[in-house]
Amino acid sequence: MTADTTAELTAEAFRQADAAAHAAGVTLRSADPSDITGILGLFNRTWGAGRGPDRSMLLALDYAGNTILVALGDGRPVGAAVGFLGWSGGLHLHSHMATVVPWRRSHGVGYALKLFQRALCLEQGVTEMRWTFDPLIRRNAHFNLVKLGAEVTTFLPDFYGRLDDAITGNDQSDRFEVRWRLDSGRVRRALNGDTPPAWSGTERLALNVDFEQLRATDPEAAIRLRTDSRLLFTNAMASGLRPEVDTDSNYVLTADAAEPA
Template structure:
């Protein structure tokens, strides 16, 4: 646990989240009560009708302090208090005005997480959805960094979530861009889903641990090179777009899934952790997850 009175750690995390917001052109913040229907709509637009939490659950979770977050387009011209912002930065150079923390507008991304204590206190980040028109811009990363800032401000130093290990862009975001690490392989974790994304595929997942103030995470967030992981045995090559394969060639997708199940189970039994190599494929390694690039 992080000491919540340590303002240096939580302040740096908040500054990193603010900087990511500015880069992406959004404001990430807690959802207001009048936005919960739009949050649900964002989740259902991603996974299908009836697949997200209902309004009463989100209302109760947000009231209790769980992270129910939104990303809305930035509104330039005001600072976080809503006052007119100066047109120069601290050095006197021209600078774009910061966005208002009270910015309103269409919800282009939403995230929902709640506390858990299995294996130690952590936030379980359950859902993170971004409008397809805004994907690839960093909105998902901005939401994660806001979750990180909220957690560190409250003394929580770890976030966990699950992802489909065959979706390469998610693997890269989680393991490389954010610096999370795979903690467990969970075959058929959710059982049968049959939502708009998973279709009739198996719900195999990796659970990742994001140790929020670890050397690994600091390396990732500072965009320093990741190490060349030492591979133990064979790895697993990923296709560029597994979701497209699953939709257009389901037989091939099933074959890839079965091959991955064998590889992940063997790696897990051998005490090896999946990492991504420079090509974006999995290698299985026993290296220290906090290893620095040489």
């Protein structure tokens, strides 16, 4: 990619982030030290007190130039994201934590934050982001693989161990790691809202249940689904299959190329 093409892609990425922020009714910016208390409050509200980085860690990450981002609504923080550089398997930004206040969720704030992270990475010559998510949370699967165009690279059973936080409780912390290739055709098509491919594959996993609700109301059923899905994902990925999300927002395990011709 030429310097001119990179500059054009970066400028387009900032325009997309600005448009997403406008649609969500927020202002996005990199955090400064005065924002840290508000960001910590958002993390404590989401995961529980003491379940995120402490103030000194956030200040150090911010000072070193990592992406500590805040979304402001009516002058107050309503969303935040934290990412830091990694180089295992190539230089990338690991997007570690992101949250939005409950009354602004599903209104595009998280999407705007991700696009802002993307633009900042491209500005610095970083063309890949990675993060992890619970594969059984349907809205996250659709958001990551369809709306953003990320692709699953790894299945990580019980990655964090027992978290005992306000979201996961005592459930096992199975995670997919995804790769977001920021300058790829797959990502640009996803951000343009193009229809994703019709993935081929006979192995599937229905995501037609609110797993978070199931975990709260029927823990035994949640454990069974966790166990069954872990076996399916482990065996499928060992066989060279990759999970994608179909038009019904269910998983299909496919050998299709992640970037179709």
